[in-house]
Amino acid sequence: MKHFRFLIFGALFGIILIKSEVVSWYRIQEMFRFQSFHMYGVMASAIAVATLSIILLKAFRVKALGGEEIAYPVKKYNHGLWIGGFLFGIGWALTGACPGPMFAHLGSGIVVAAVMIISAVAGTWTYSLFRERLPH
Amino acid sequence: MEPLIETISRPWPWYVAGPLIGLVVPLMLVVGNRALGVSSSFRHVCAACFPAKIPFLRYNWKAEIWNLLFVLGIVLGGFLVVQVVGHTSMVDISKQTIADLQRMGVSYNSGLLPADIFSIGGLMSARGLLFIVVGGFFVGFGTRYAGGCTSGHAISGLSNLQWPSLIAVIGFFAGGLFVTHVVFPLIF
Numbered sequence: 001m002k003h004f005r006f007l008i009f010g011a012l013f014g015i016i017l018i019k020s021e022v023v024s025w026y027r028i029q030e031m032f033r034f035q036s037f038h039m040y041g042v043m044a045s046a047i048a049v050a051t052l053s054i055i056l057l058k059a060f061r062v063k064a065l066g067g068e069e070i071a072y073p074v075k076k077y078n079h080g081l082w083i084g085g086f087l088f089g090i091g092w093a094l095t096g097a098c099p100g101p102m103f104a105h106l107g108s109g110i111v112v113a114a115v116m117i118i119s120a121v122a123g124t125w126t127y128s129l130f131r132e133r134l135p136h
Numbered sequence: 137m138e139p140l141i142e143t144i145s146r147p148w149p150w151y152v153a154g155p156l157i158g159l160v161v162p163l164m165l166v167v168g169n170r171a172l173g174v175s176s177s178f179r180h181v182c183a184a185c186f187p188a189k190i191p192f193l194r195y196n197w198k199a200e201i202w203n204l205l206f207v208l209g210i211v212l213g214g215f216l217v218v219q220v221v222g223h224t225s226m227v228d229i230s231k232q233t234i235a236d237l238q239r240m241g242v243s244y245n246s247g248l249l250p251a252d253i254f255s256i257g258g259l260m261s262a263r264g265l266l267f268i269v270v271g272g273f274f275v276g277f278g279t280r281y282a283g284g285c286t287s288g289h290a291i292s293g294l295s296n297l298q299w300p301s302l303i304a305v306i307g308f309f310a311g312g313l314f315v316t317h318v319v320f321p322l323i324f
Contacts, residue, residue, distance in 0.1 A: 116275075128190045
């Protein structure tokens with residue numbers, strides 16, 4: 001299975017998400033109430049390390065393990081960034097979970113996370129259905 | 137010095153956990169040549185199970201199996217934390233937050249979330265439905281509309297200096313602040 005490694009990366013990511021408490025509903029509330037530095041510290045240091053890593057990878061023209069050029073993530077502007085971003089923020093504050101943590105919750109034995117994931121799939125499906133009629 | 141196992145089973149401070157999350161980005165780029173991202177998995181599930189002739193769901197989702205394996209891995213990671221690594225309950229949530237939440241009728245139980253709401257039984261209450269089902273729906277709808285979530289935009293996008301991702305992240309925060317400071321005081 002050539003994609004097996006992504007199962008390992010996911011497991012690492014899931015372990016860190018829980019150990020960092022970013023999966024915590026309380027931590028998300030604390031963040032939106034500006035009552036602790038914790039979440040800001042996690043995100044700022046994650047972004048700083050990732051940014052520095054990408055700068056170094058580019059500076060040394062590092063190739064992917066298979067020898068091909070690395071495809072860096074490119075994001076283009078459309079109005080959905082504002083609107084969709086705001087709507088996701090509403091969901092983030094309600095569930096206290098972004099998509100990654102939902103899956104981590106499920107694995108850690110919080111069965112109701114499955115309902116959250118199914119609801120999210122339903123949300124994505126509904127967006128797909130109305131996509132052409134929404135401003136972008 | 138406390139035993140290593142005890143250190144690992146505690147929650148990790150931000151300056152340990154944050155950089156580790158950051159390192160997942162180059163790890164995935166170099167070893168897998170894929171950008172970190174989670175919310176696309178919802179779309180792949182839709183495309184695989186309920187495409188319903190919707191143009192946005194008609195693509196070769198099988199080429200994105202890696203992303204589904206990645207989220208399956210996150211589930212596995214959650215399982216491993218509980219079963220192998222160990223996770224002691226959190227203790228240092230801000231007292232102000234705990235007091236604010238109690239005022240809106242949400243109890244603090246030193247777990248990761250309010251267990252009475254986030255349970256199958258909690259689904260029977262209006263609050264449970266709002267937090268779990270409505271919230272989940274908004275997460276799925278909003279992330280796809282915005283083209284990414286906290287992983288895809290805030291971490292992957294920003295670290296590659298993609299300014300559209302900054303707009304998305306501002307949107308995420310605006311939505312969260314709106315719910316926390318406008319909606320919650322109105323309904324609780």
